[in-house]
Amino acid sequence: MIECSLLFPQKRDFDQYLDERVISDLSVGTIAAALDFDEKIMSKYLLDFSASEAELEFLHELADDFICNEGLFHELIYKKSEFELIREKTNAASKDIHSMMSLREPTTDWGGNYTIVSIFHLVSEALKAYWRFFDDILPILGNKGFRSAGLDRLKNAFFDIVSGSGFDTLRAEISNYTSLTSLSASYSGVLNFNRSFHIEKITYETVGTVQRDFRNRFKRKKTIAVKMSDRAVNRVLFNHNKSFAVKLLEMAQYYQKILEDLYEDLQFYELYISLKSFYETNGIPVSLIKNLSAKSLSFNELSDLSLIADVVSKGKDVEKNVKSNSAEIKTKKVFISGMNQGGKTVFIRSVGIAVLLAKAGLPVPAAKFFCPDLNSLYTFFPIDDIVYEANSRFRNELAMMKKIVEKTPRNSLVLMNEPFISTTEKEAVALIENLLDFFNRHNTCVITVTHFKLLLSQIDESAQSFVASGYPSFSVSEESPYLLTGHDLLPFLE
């Protein structure tokens, strides 16, 4: 199999896949919907947290190449539907060949071979279509506009496939084979047979020879002679055809896999490009993260992508409805407080999504975004009560947290949104403090959105406090915890 991937030429570490909760907590579905991109595929890219700096550099370089040669990129993408048609043909032929393989002999004297000839036709058509396909995309890949090392590797790999020695032989063989129209005319060469009718090789002339020979031996039984000769020749043809058909099919499937991989990888760049143009269309700054050596997480003008996606899908103005934030996370304990509906959740969600995007090698909606090389990201958002079984809400929260603690996250980021509101403040605060110490010992940063005054009033120098100001600025800035109360949100009760 071709050793080249457009994502990264190395195998990925599947241990570094994030928990799928991250996707729902951070509302990735909204983003996928706004971009009209398959949520599952998008999640797959985002949950892969294994990227190294080298990989990010590779991805951004390749993406840049595609963006600079947008026309060529789209040519490649548009050809996908053509590839899918060929794939359908290959699959149909594969099905037929498999049912043919179960037959030991042709079903009727010539009928079996006629069937196989028609299957042949299918596979060879598919193969030819693949060749034409390669002929079409090789010039695109080989276009001088492309400069990245990744594409260069891919292009070379593809040239190797197409110019390989087996490739030409097979191509000649198949074009010879399928250019002949009738079965008896399909073969040429020498036919050798012994008394047990073992025929080693079939050629067209000797099909006639065999038949003549039989007829001579059984002069008085001419019909039988013809039948016997037909059967002998037919059986050999059948076996020959079977193995040839399988060979062709294997070749077609090999091409299929290569192109499937190519299009799967290209999807990543489709996402990359549509994200970038989504930012540009909506006036959002873009950051490309190639460097994971930042000491701490910091950002300028970072926006919440899922909020942007929601605003855009509702046809509202992004500039008016989405506010960006700047912050530097210097400590391992970060608290976000502020008035209700002030933008706390939006803040931590924006951080979560940005980290996901950065680690996936996708553009981040920020003017600047510096990210350390985190091992993992965990989210702990309140869950819907209705989904609970007989367990209490608090038990569910504990069970969720247990899952995180059991993984002993090191050098990671944990985002907690109003944790443990299902128990009393005193108990919740004690629990949160213990958890923060635990995570701190493992060099893991925790950003906690909370209303617990008891917790907020105990913040010392080892922690940072951010406050969401709410209407009209909705900005989140580093200041002493918000401890005010008394906003009237219930005017309808008057």
Add this chain to the structure above:
Amino acid sequence: MINLLNPFNTAKIRQSENTVKCLRLFELCDEAATHGFRSILPIVKKELSELTTDLPTLKFRSEFAAELYNNRDVCEIIREVYTEIGEYLKLSEAYYAIDSRKYAETALNIFLTEKLLKIEKLLSVEGKSEGIRMLQQTFSLSEDEEFKQFQIEVEKHTASIDRFKSVEINVSPDVGMRKKIEITDSPETGGIESQVHSYLERLGVKQTEETGAPWFTMYSEFELAVLEALASKYDISTEYSSKFRSKCEPMLYAVHKGLSFYLFMQSIYEHWEGAGLSVCATEYNDHGSNSFQGLYDSILLKESPEVIIPNDFDFSGERGFVLSGANSSGKTSFLRAVGTAFSLSGCGCLIPAKSACVSPVNAIYTHFPQGETVNFGFGRLKTEIDILQGFLKNDPNNSLFLFNEIFSSTNGDDAYIYTKRLIAYLIRNNAYFILISHHKTIPPRLFADGETSQLAFLTTNVIDTKYAVRRVSSPENYENDSIIEEYGLSAEQLKTGGQEE
């Protein structure tokens, strides 16, 4: 027209989807639905999500349900009636599904006659409830003139059909299922049925599986052609009987629909009973007296009967209750139990309790905590408040509000202010409510305010190792059990957990 579900044709109020979801009302049906009632689930779900405050309707429904539950002999009879009607309706549907068969129609008439007479006989039980009396009245047909006339017609046709036993079927030789069929009189042919069978056998047509139904329910084109030929030869007219049947069938459908609901619910009651739990009929009143003895949350049965703890609860005196207690002490279960009891009694069903006295409410509103990301651009609290505002758009008078962990997404002080205002509003507007708060300080602060004439406090604090909800004169303090330890998240466990950096 008989209507066992809404006998007096009173208006019903549809419960909100959120209430049905929070109370997990439809989950009650799961167990019963697996016992062959799947097809009537939509009827049941519709009935369960409609409330009425009409006392005669509620009494009618509840008495009938109670009679079925308390007197299993009667219940068995009703089940049999239901099956008989079902069998007829099934056949009748099959009959309408085919095009032309006068012979079949006559057989259907015979079937209907038999079923009606059988049902009338079955219903000759001594029934106490109005429902049974209504059924008896509907099915007292033997003295009915129309029915008598119908019987005469049917007998007439049956006699013609008897002649079918001595006919011969001749099929034109060039075969095919659409061939012309001629009928001739012939005394020794063994009847049509056997001729059709043997003819089909010769053609290699396999018979459909044995259904126990008369042979004319096999709908091959050949059979239909035979029936057609028979009908035209013997000139069978079924005009009168068709009229009677088309009058009778809507009634049978209505009874069948009504009984399907009662019997479905009966299987739910029996499921509760089988787990050793009590089931009771509600005593209705219209003066706001609500009390329950041995009330339990039947959803917990999904887990195990052992986790169910019945509670006594009396609404009289106050309209509002603030419930507090330790984690996992059964607060949500209690809330759900109350909601379910009001819901079920609001549609005339039996309820999971030992005894109950209910004054039907106009509506039930439930507010259980919402997850994140439900409502973009609005905080969790705003979403919560929007829901609340939605509730209060309607007149809260005589409605029941169940709030679980309300305002938990804001700080304790704000939550207290909001809760206080909400309570005052509900009391002012004559609503009933139970409110669970996780902010430990809220109940004592509400109590300290002193405006508690319509407000009572409940706790789930443990007495005698049992979690039961009880009334307290002032909010009790409570400590949570160390369930944190169970999940390995106590201070000690976290200190030793994981490897130190």
